Amino acid sequence: MTLKYAYFPGCVAQGACRELYQSTGALTQALGIELIELKKASCCGSGTFKEDSQLMEDTVNARNIALAESLNLPLLTHCSTCQGVLGHVDERLKEAQASDPAYLEKVNGLLKDEGCSPYKGTSEVKHLLWAIVGDYGLEALSEKVTRKLSGLKCASFYGCYLLRAQKHLPYDDPYNPQSMERVFETIGATPIFYRGRTQCCGWPLSSYAPSQAFQMAGNHISEAIDSGADCMVTPCPLCHLNLDSRQPEVADTIGRKLGLPVLHLPQLIGLAVGIEPKELGLERHVVSTRPVLEKLGF
The missing domain is CATH 3.40.50.11810 (Rossmann fold)
Known part of the structure; x- marks a missing residue:
């Protein structure tokens, strides 16, 4: 079975570290991993959004994760910072589903106001390293x-x-x-x-x-x-x-x-x-x- 991910390249890999974007594409193609790039995704904020507003960080990244959910795919990133921010937001919102549904409704209300799909908590946020070690497997890599x-x-x-x-x-x-x-x-x-x-x-x-x-x-x-x-x-x-x-x-x-x-x-x-x-x-x-x-x- 071909591994398929919703691909979140982030900002730096499309600018100052263009070689990361280039090498990720070359490697996944060589390994037979399919990436569907999330062209409409926005910057995760690299941890700075929450300095002004936790709600802003959660809403921006709930939207990013919802883009992957709309494809029924896990979200893949090759940036540790993006993994940290997106993964932490995903964790927090999944916890909110059980313990603070009103907060999740607030986040999804803001997404609805912008014509965006709601966050459902159905996708996993996964760094390329975890995808290779956990999904692809080191035996297959060898x-x-x-x-x-x-x-x-x-x-x-x-x-x-x-x-x-x-x-x-x-x-x-x-x-x-x-x-x-x-x-x-x-x-x-x-x-x-x-x-x-x-x-x-x-x-x-x-x-x-x-x-x-x-x-x-x-x-x-x-x-x-x-x-x-x-x-x-x-x-x-x-x-x-x-x-x-x-x-x-x-x-x-x-x-x-x-x-x-x-x-x-x-x-x-x-x-x-x-x-x-x-x-x-x-x-x-x-x-x-x-x-x-x-x-x-x-």
């Missing part, structure tokens, strides 16, 4: 591997939103996750463990406290390098912006030469299933991915 990433040492960077924004995390331990490491092993790479892999990247601070944000990112990158990593791999485009796009500024802030390539998760898996680097957008990074490709024999 059968698709045509290029073992042998000798490549990969440091995961989960960040915080993917792991701890929701009350329940059905696929992993929020404080000692193993999902990305299991993926690395499945495609032949070697996982590198280091302290900062489950901590915040610093991106939320970067607009008003850049030095502190860059110090946080620098600590994580330095730890990964000192642990022997050839690259860092993240399931979040916002983490990618702070760890890759701003790595030159990060290096200046901490006074250390860095140069650690930071890959999006679908880029790494894509290399293992035979997709060429150009198709994965690996030339778009600020920190060159050439050392990774050379180590793999490209």
Whole structure:
């Protein structure tokens, strides 16, 4: 049976991290996963809407989830921040169905006023990582591997939103996750463990406290390098912006030469299933991915 999802690409993957959008499309096509893109979806708010109004965050994202529900499909995102926000809203509204139906009626009333479908609580919000590990399965993934990433040492960077924004995390331990490491092993790479892999990247601070944000990112990158990593791999485009796009500024802030390539998760898996680097957008990074490709024999 073909896996099918309502695809919520989010904002960053369609702008500053276009290579994530590109590589997700290439990977899911190679794996035979069908994505129906939600063209009418709006920004999840990345956690900022609730600073003004919890009702606004809930209503905007109830609409996004309702778009997936109208297709009778789970909602798939490749952004940890989107997963955290959408998943948390979905959890809260499902709880409201039982404990506070008046609040859910208020949310759906606002959706009705805008001509939108109501939120029903019938779809699941799922990150690409969870879809690969939980739905597709690592055994099936191993059968698709045509290029073992042998000798490549990969440091995961989960960040915080993917792991701890929701009350329940059905696929992993929020404080000692193993999902990305299991993926690395499945495609032949070697996982590198280091302290900062489950901590915040610093991106939320970067607009008003850049030095502190860059110090946080620098600590994580330095730890990964000192642990022997050839690259860092993240399931979040916002983490990618702070760890890759701003790595030159990060290096200046901490006074250390860095140069650690930071890959999006679908880029790494894509290399293992035979997709060429150009198709994965690996030339778009600020920190060159050439050392990774050379180590793999490209």
